[in-house]
Amino acid sequence: SSELTQDPAVSVALGQTVRITCQGDSLRNFYASWYQQKPGQAPVLVIYNKNNRPSGIPDRFSGSSSGNTASLTITGAQAEDEADYYCNSRDSSANRLVVFGGGTRLTVL
Amino acid sequence: QLQLQESGPGLVKPSETLSLTCTVSGGSISSSSYFWGWIRQPPGKGLEWIGSIYYSGTTYYNPSLKSRVTISVDTSRNQFSLKLSSVTAADTAVYYCARHRQSIVTTEIDNWGQGTLVTVSS
Numbered sequence: 215s216s217e218l219t220q221d222p223a224v225s226v227a228l229g230q231t232v233r234i235t236c237q238g239d240s241l242r243n244f245y246a247s248w249y250q251q252k253p254g255q256a257p258v259l260v261i262y263n264k265n266n267r268p269s270g271i272p273d274r275f276s277g278s279s280s281g282n283t284a285s286l287t288i289t290g291a292q293a294e295d296e297a298d299y300y301c302n303s304r305d306s307s308a309n310r311l312v313v314f315g316g317g318t319r320l321t322v323l
Numbered sequence: 324q325l326q327l328q329e330s331g332p333g334l335v336k337p338s339e340t341l342s343l344t345c346t347v348s349g350g351s352i353s354s355s356s357y358f359w360g361w362i363r364q365p366p367g368k369g370l371e372w373i374g375s376i377y378y379s380g381t382t383y384y385n386p387s388l389k390s391r392v393t394i395s396v397d398t399s400r401n402q403f404s405l406k407l408s409s410v411t412a413a414d415t416a417v418y419y420c421a422r423h424r425q426s427i428v429t430t431e432i433d434n435w436g437q438g439t440l441v442t443v444s445s
Contacts, residue, residue: 247431249370256419256438257370262431300370304430311358311383312372312423312430 218246218301218315225321226291234286236301236315244304246284248277251298251317260299261286288320296322325350327420327436335414335443341407345420345436352401353378358423360432361394361405363416371416375423376403410443417441 218238226232236246245264249257259268261277264284274289284303288295301315331343345359352359360375374384376394384392393406407414418441422434 243428245429247429249432256435257432258435259431259433262424262433263429268433302370302372302430302432304425304428307386309383310372310386311375311425312360312362312432314370314372317369 217305217313218303220299220301220315220318222316223319223321225323226288227323228293229290231287231289232291232320234288234299234318234320236284236286237282238303238313238315239282240303240305240313241279241282241284243306246277246279246301246303248275248284248286249300249302250295251300257300291320291322293322296320325422325434327422327434329418329420329436329439331439331441333440333442335410335441336445337411337443338409341405341410341414341418341441341443343405343418343420343439343441345403345405347401347403347422352396352403353398356424358383358425359396359403360421360423362419362421362432362435363414364419364438365413365416373405373407373418412443415441415443 248261251257265277300317305313326348358375361373391408396403417438419438420436421432423432
C-alpha cells in the first residue's frame with residue numbers, strides 16, 4: 215500500500231480548473247513531484263521540487279503544498295490532459311529514496 | 324538527448340530470476356548528479372519503486388522487495404541491471420528503468436525508459 219494517498223479518480227469539464235491532491239506524512243518534510251501517464255506510455259515528469267515545470271510542460275500545470283498535502287493544479291484543462299497522474303516524494307526512511315502515490319485518473323469531460 | 328532502453332526476457336518462469344538491463348545513451352551513467360532506478364507497474368495498477376543505484380555502486384532498495392532484489396552498474400558499458408529472484412505471478416509488470424535526481428528535500432524522475440513487459444508464467 216502507498217504511503218502517499220491520492221483520490222482514485224477526478225473529472226473536470228473542458229477548460230475548467232482541477233486540483234489533484236496527494237497526502238502523506240513524508241510531505242511535511244519533502245517536496246512532491248508529479249507525473250502524467252497516458253495509456254501505453256511511460257510516465258512524464260510535469261512538476262518537480264514542489265512547483266517547477268520541466269521544459270516543454272505547459273504553464274497550465276502548477277504545484278503547491280501545505281502541511282501533509284501536495285496538490286497539482288491544471289488551470290484550463292485540455293482534452294489531452296486526460297491521463298493518470300502520480301505524485302512521488304522521498305520517504306522518511308534514509309534508504310527508501312522514492313515513494314509513489316496510488317495515482318489519480320483524470321477524465322476531461 | 325538522454326535515452327534509456329530496457330532489455331531482457333519478456334517471459335520468466337515462476338521461482339526463477341528476472342533479469343533486465345538498462346542501456347543509457349546520450350549521457351554518462353557516471354554523472355554525480357543522478358541515481359539510476361527501476362520502477363514497475365503491474366497491469367492496470369500503479370507505480371512501485373524497486374530500487375536505485377548510484378554510479379559508485381551504492382544501492383537503495385524498496386524494503387518490501389529488498390530480500391529478492393539486486394541492482395548493479397557497469398559504468399564501462401553505461402548500463403545498469405536488475406535481478407529479481409524467486410518470482411511469482413505477482414511480479415508480472417511493465418518494468419521501467421529511469422534516471423532520478425535526489426536532494427535533501429526532493430526526488431524527481433526526469434527520464435524514463437519506454438518500459439518492458441515481463442510476464443511470469445510457466
